[in-house]
Amino acid sequence: MKRKIDIYLKKNIGKSATSSEYRKSILLEGEADSWSKIISAGKYAAKFGYKGVINKISLKGFSEDYISKPDFTDGKFNNYNTDVLIIGGGIIGCSIARELSKYNINILLIDKESDVAYHTSSRNDGMIHPGLVPKPGTKKAVYNVRGNYLWEKISEELDIELHRTGSVITYDKKFLNIIKPFLKMRADKNGVPIEFLNKDEVLKYEPFSSDDIVGGIRLPTAGIVSPYKATVAYAENAAVNGVVFGFNTFAEKINTVNGEIISVETNRGKILPKTVINAAGVYSDIIAQMAGDMFFSIHPRKGQIAILDKKYGNSLYSILSRPNLNFHSDTKGGGLVKTVEGNILVGPSAEEIPYREDYSTDYKTIISMISKHEKALNRINKNQIITYFSGIRAANYEEDFIIEKSDYIKNLIHAAGIQSPGIASAPAVSEEIEKLTVEVLSVYKEVKRKDKWINRRFSSPQPLKLSIKDRGNLILKNPDYGKIICRCEEISRGEIIDALKSPLEISDLDSVKRRTRTGMGRCQGGFCTPLVMQIISEFKNEPLNSVTKKGHTSFILGEKTKEFTGDDLNEKV
Amino acid sequence: MKKYDVIVVGGGPAGLAAAISSSENAKTLLIEREHRLGGILKQCIHDGFGIIKFGEKLSGPEYAEKYKDMVKGKNIDIITDSFITDIKKNDKTFSVTVVNSSGISQYETYSVVLATGCRERTAKQVFINGERPAGIYTAGTAQYFTNILGYLPGKDCVILGSGDIGLIMARRLTLEGANVKGVFEAKSEPSGLMRNIVQCLEDYDIPLELSTTVSRVFGKERVEAVETVRVDKNMNYIPGTEKVVKADTLILSVGLIPENEIAEKLGISTDIKTKGPFVDNSLMSVNVPGIFCCGNALHVNDLVDYVSESGETAGKNAALYKNTNRKLTKIIISDEFMYCVPQYINYETDEKNIIFYIRVKNNCNNVRIIIKNERDEIVYSRKYIIMRPPEMERLVINKELFKNTSFINISLENGDDNI
Numbered sequence: 001m002k003r004k005i006d007i008y009l010k011k012n013i014g015k016s017a018t019s020s021e022y023r024k025s026i027l028l029e030g031e032a033d034s035w036s037k038i039i040s041a042g043k044y045a046a047k048f049g050y051k052g053v054i055n056k057i058s059l060k061g062f063s064e065d066y067i068s069k070p071d072f073t074d075g076k077f078n079n080y081n082t083d084v085l086i087i088g089g090g091i092i093g094c095s096i097a098r099e100l101s102k103y104n105i106n107i108l109l110i111d112k113e114s115d116v117a118y119h120t121s122s123r124n125d126g127m128i129h130p131g132l133v134p135k136p137g138t139k140k141a142v143y144n145v146r147g148n149y150l151w152e153k154i155s156e157e158l159d160i161e162l163h164r165t166g167s168v169i170t171y172d173k174k175f176l177n178i179i180k181p182f183l184k185m186r187a188d189k190n191g192v193p194i195e196f197l198n199k200d201e202v203l204k205y206e207p208f209s210s211d212d213i214v215g216g217i218r219l220p221t222a223g224i225v226s227p228y229k230a231t232v233a234y235a236e237n238a239a240v241n242g243v244v245f246g247f248n249t250f251a252e253k254i255n256t257v258n259g260e261i262i263s264v265e266t267n268r269g270k271i272l273p274k275t276v277i278n279a280a281g282v283y284s285d286i287i288a289q290m291a292g293d294m295f296f297s298i299h300p301r302k303g304q305i306a307i308l309d310k311k312y313g314n315s316l317y318s319i320l321s322r323p324n325l326n327f328h329s330d331t332k333g334g335g336l337v338k339t340v341e342g343n344i345l346v347g348p349s350a351e352e353i354p355y356r357e358d359y360s361t362d363y364k365t366i367i368s369m370i371s372k373h374e375k376a377l378n379r380i381n382k383n384q385i386i387t388y389f390s391g392i393r394a395a396n397y398e399e400d401f402i403i404e405k406s407d408y409i410k411n412l413i414h415a416a417g418i419q420s421p422g423i424a425s426a427p428a429v430s431e432e433i434e435k436l437t438v439e440v441l442s443v444y445k446e447v448k449r450k451d452k453w454i455n456r457r458f459s460s461p462q463p464l465k466l467s468i469k470d471r472g473n474l475i476l477k478n479p480d481y482g483k484i485i486c487r488c489e490e491i492s493r494g495e496i497i498d499a500l501k502s503p504l505e506i507s508d509l510d511s512v513k514r515r516t517r518t519g520m521g522r523c524q525g526g527f528c529t530p531l532v533m534q535i536i537s538e539f540k541n542e543p544l545n546s547v548t549k550k551g552h553t554s555f556i557l558g559e560k561t562k563e564f565t566g567d568d569l570n571e572k573v
Numbered sequence: 574m575k576k577y578d579v580i581v582v583g584g585g586p587a588g589l590a591a592a593i594s595s596s597e598n599a600k601t602l603l604i605e606r607e608h609r610l611g612g613i614l615k616q617c618i619h620d621g622f623g624i625i626k627f628g629e630k631l632s633g634p635e636y637a638e639k640y641k642d643m644v645k646g647k648n649i650d651i652i653t654d655s656f657i658t659d660i661k662k663n664d665k666t667f668s669v670t671v672v673n674s675s676g677i678s679q680y681e682t683y684s685v686v687l688a689t690g691c692r693e694r695t696a697k698q699v700f701i702n703g704e705r706p707a708g709i710y711t712a713g714t715a716q717y718f719t720n721i722l723g724y725l726p727g728k729d730c731v732i733l734g735s736g737d738i739g740l741i742m743a744r745r746l747t748l749e750g751a752n753v754k755g756v757f758e759a760k761s762e763p764s765g766l767m768r769n770i771v772q773c774l775e776d777y778d779i780p781l782e783l784s785t786t787v788s789r790v791f792g793k794e795r796v797e798a799v800e801t802v803r804v805d806k807n808m809n810y811i812p813g814t815e816k817v818v819k820a821d822t823l824i825l826s827v828g829l830i831p832e833n834e835i836a837e838k839l840g841i842s843t844d845i846k847t848k849g850p851f852v853d854n855s856l857m858s859v860n861v862p863g864i865f866c867c868g869n870a871l872h873v874n875d876l877v878d879y880v881s882e883s884g885e886t887a888g889k890n891a892a893l894y895k896n897t898n899r900k901l902t903k904i905i906i907s908d909e910f911m912y913c914v915p916q917y918i919n920y921e922t923d924e925k926n927i928i929f930y931i932r933v934k935n936n937c938n939n940v941r942i943i944i945k946n947e948r949d950e951i952v953y954s955r956k957y958i959i960m961r962p963p964e965m966e967r968l969v970i971n972k973e974l975f976k977n978t979s980f981i982n983i984s985l986e987n988g989d990d991n992i
Contacts, residue, residue: 066793311837357793361702387697389705468670472677479674484606484656524695526711530722545724549707554794556707557718558725558821561749 001048002026008044013037013057023408024051025295033060039299039352046397051407052296053397065355067283069112070248070267071553077246078269082108083441085264085273087251087287089116091227091423092415093279094234095430100437101241102453105445108273109238110249110266114551115511116504117231120281121423122514123359123391125305125337125345126230127319128223129421130167136189139401143425143432145191148221150427158233159459160225161340165318167222168197168205169335170213170376183217193220208315210378213322222319226340227423228514229459232504234426237457239503241450247505248551251280254290260410261291274444275411275437282356282394284402284416293406296417300356301393303334303348304365308384309522313342315379322376336373336380341489341517344380346373348391359390386522393419401425403432411440460498464490485535486528488521496532500539507540509533510550529556577602577650579891580669580682582657582835585612586877587868588688589640590884591891595686596647599892602680603644604671605653610644611637612690613713614877616720619741621768625878636877660685660835665896667839667863684863684891687836687850688884691829691869693738696790699827701733703789708796712738712826716745725751727822731799732756733787735763735770737875737963739826744773746824753779754820759786759804762936764828766875766963787823788815796821829873839864846912847872853901853919854927854972855890856883862899865891872914872930875965879930886928893923902975907984909933911962918975927975929968931983933960939988942968946978956988 002019005026009017017030026045032038042055084100086093089111097109111118128151134140155162171179180196187194195218202209202216209216239245246268253265254276264271280287285298321335337345347369370382396402396417406412415433418425438447463471463481475482480494499515500506509525509532512518518532519525525532533556537544545557579595581588584605592603609615614622617633624630627639644651655673669680693711701709708727710718715726716738730751732739735758743753756774761784763770774781782801788810789800803814831849833841841850841858849871851859856871858864867887868880902918911932918927931942937960944953952974960966975981 068793311834358704360704360789363700363702366700366702385697387695463672468677471672475672475674475676482672482674482676483654484672487606487656490656490658523692524697526693526695526714529710529714530717534722544722550794552794554707556726557722558727558751561719561723561725 005045005048009041013041017041017057019045022054023295025054026050027054027056029056031058031060035059035352035354042297042299042397046399054294055297055299055397059354062354066357068357068552069250072248073267074269076268077108077249077266077271079272080108080269081272082106083274083445084108084277084437085110085271085275086277086279087264088279088281088284089113089235089245089247090119090121090279090281091117091231091234091426092281092418092429093277094231094238095426096277096279096415096433096437097238097243098234098241099430099434101238101243102449102455103438104448104450105441107238107243108246108271109243110246110251110271112248112250114247114508114548115506115514116235116245117228117514118550119357120391120394121231122228123389124227124303124420124423125348126225126227126339126423127337127421128162128164128225129424130219130221131190131192131421131424132183132187132194132219134190134421136186139403140421140425141190143401143403143428144421146428146431147421147425148223150431151223151225151424154427155225157455158230158237158457160230160233162223162225163340164221164223165338166205166218166220167319167321168202168209168216168218170202170209170216170320170322172212173214194218195220206317206320206377208377208379209320210322210376224319224337224340225423230423232515233457233459236503237454240454240457245504251287251290254287256292256409259408261412273411275413275440277413277415277433277437279415281418282392284394284414285396288414288416291406291409291412293409293412295407296396296398296402298356298394298396298417300353300358301395301419302351302353302358302390303393304361304369304388304390305345305347306366306369306385306388308344308346308380309386310342312380312384313338313344316344316377320376321373324372334369334373336377346370346380356392358392361388361390387524395419401429403429405436405440411444413437413440460495460502462495463492485531486516486518486521488523489517491516491518491528493535496535497539500536507536508548508551508554509536509556512536574668574679574681577680577682579684579686579888580604580667580680581686581688581888583612583688583690583868583870584610584651584653585688585690585868586614586637586640586880587690587870587884588612588686589637589644590881591686591688591865591867591888592649593640593643593647594885594888595892596649597889597892601892602650602652602682604655604657604669605651606656608654610641610651610653616713616716617741618720619745622877625876626881633877640881657835660838662839662861684865684894686884686887686891687833687864687866687870688868688887689832689835689870691831691873693825694828694830696823696825699825701787701790703800704792706790706792706795706797708792708821709790709823710825712736712742712824715742715824719745719749725749726824727796728752729754729820730822730824731787731818731820732824732826734758734826734828735765735781736826736828737765737769739824740765740769740773742824742826743779744777747777747779754818755780755782757782757785757787757801759784759808761806762962764963767961790823791817796823799823829869831870831873833870836864836866844912844916847914849914851916852914853899853917854915854924855919855922856887856915857890857894859901859917862896863894872912874930875963879965879967882928883930890922902978903980905980905982906931907982909935909937909985910983913983918981920972920975925972926969927972929970931966931968933962933985936961937985941986941988942966943984943986944970945982945984946975947980948978952981
């Protein structure tokens, strides 16, 4: 096996490239002149049944990758004892924190950012995949299907919107006939309900689907959540149950003795955990390596998504795609998703990149996605775009989730390599990690369920979604719900204050945005940004120019211009 | 449910003028979503407002104050901090649902004047890509930061777009001590008024680079630099002309979009050229009678004086509105024009004159605007030495000239011809 890999490396990367077996994995080393060659080498090596591919082939001339991280140090967590330390505040880390909060144990979740759901968990389309795509027998298939089922209960307990719309995939005839038996077989193996539709049936579900199709399939269990609101909901419920959230906390070093983690050094001091859960997303391979358990590599895969104005949202009811017969197209997969708020999302793309936090977007990709997906829904066009964004999938070369106890480090558990369908799988992943953690932790202490665990969380009011009567009554109780701050999304001052008062301490513009959607509408915060900043500044009792866009040093304002003498010019919010 | 004859939506310069003229003949309610009246004028502390209307150069707040004083003397109900969440058409009236801190109220009215202004095009709408740091603002937001909040948006600023607010902000930021590294404009001609190019850029030695746009943003936490690139006539980037400009702030003045989400809720048809409703000379929607529109919600004006003028027209006609059948004469414009407001003429109105607001697409020298009736007879012509897209032309023409024609044609011809 190794011989074949070596031949491949010599031929495709160069003489310097070598492979070596490391524990149960294969380690690739050397230097290559293009990123795509490095990815291809990793993919090739993944075919031979090793536990993992550790791809250390470096890119010629590549300067160090940027990591957004806190720019200060303090002693907040110095010599901090905790039963469980979760590294990573994405939906995986937060859902694990919530599930573990039902036990009589101390839990600390750390994240290098100023809030949860800062990276991939807020940078995806929120789809609750039905589970048809993953290969039968993979962890992805198992956790996706189970997670999809669990979302019903979770969305109710956490009071978040789940739209179980189903998804429709349309085909021209040729394609459908080739693929139909294969799809049916896979759906049965994975346990996913599937319906085959003729053209009229497709048009019943999606009346504006382009009419040059002949039929399609429908996956009735597909659904949509707001991925950032779901992550926040998990985190808030965890916090209410005693989980401590350490934001702006960056894991720098993991110290082990005899195959056991004894401390994790951060910019805020040395944490002393009994068990560590690696939920670090695109950095999960680095955390694993820090702990002395190197067995996989993350290769960041970017996805760009365009958001269309809500007012064109009524041309789509659920999730729609029309696969491309051209497998060499550079925007593989993706489709159209109607968010719970009513916008249509177009995308995502899939691009292998060397950077783990490169959220840049480019015109060519955005436009090519629009032209690709308007074949499924003619009514969309590029003038309907209000904004676009990108997220990074934490893909490993095995292209499967890593949900297991470490083979080499006694008190380390991995929830790693979680990429799409990560949101869909989260409730099932956390269910499994809960079991594993209890097993591991039981070696150190007795783990018992709490007498009182609060499994319900209630969202703060969303006046826009209430009836006129209920909305009126709400405003009578608190007039702030009647003061509209974000005019595009119709968000009131009351909702912003609720977000600031929520169980997680937040203070930047994007954190408020993730909870309330201020600035997410068609003017993209042009009108509400200064108003939200004023509310934050008042609430925190800190100067306006200390407010940041997204934590760290992302300050929105510069110096003061001058002092006002009259208060007449002070705009009241 | 309270009843009114006219509800004016928006308390900026258009809405204030509309409410004043409407209140002469009708019971009028003015609804404003912000705390104070005056609209965007509140933050426009530069001068140049009111030259036509008041014969003097006023600052934005001064201009607004004049109107606010006029409003005080009239019988107008005003609610501020109030946001319209819904509007519905009934048989003969409209119901308007309003939310504010005292709850939800509903009003019934015979006619509505939409004076909702406009919003700014965003970075994403002009396809600026790259990273997503703090430090990218539309010119209006930067103006709010500077003039209302009293904070500079940053130190080293690059301005994309030569729209008027961008030019004004270039001067304003320079005066406050920021370093404006340049104004970049993708078109080959500036988008703002000539007087602003001179008074805001040239007087302060701020470079203006035409046929150049910002293609990328660099910076993780805060903007660190932008990439500029020259573009050809078709707005395609010219490879090899990329330059990196260090800056901590990118300010965008890349166009305004009339805010017509309320109009859309009512199914009002809008002109893709103006992005405002199709209206007749009373500024009433052509397909939803009883709805009037004025100011920047109707089309983006260059001078506030014209905004107030259209408000006055809309308010007056809204007050006199009776649901009778109209016979509309279509105005057809030739390709040289960007748009013309109104798009239709209703001959059966009280006014003696019709006011046309018209813009050309490109700079033209020595031209003549020609208006013809259905019999191809020239009913009006006017010569211009120069016409520029940023400068709107206003024509006041006797209505009698448009009698007995089912359409009129407006075209642009060479100014040398003797007619």
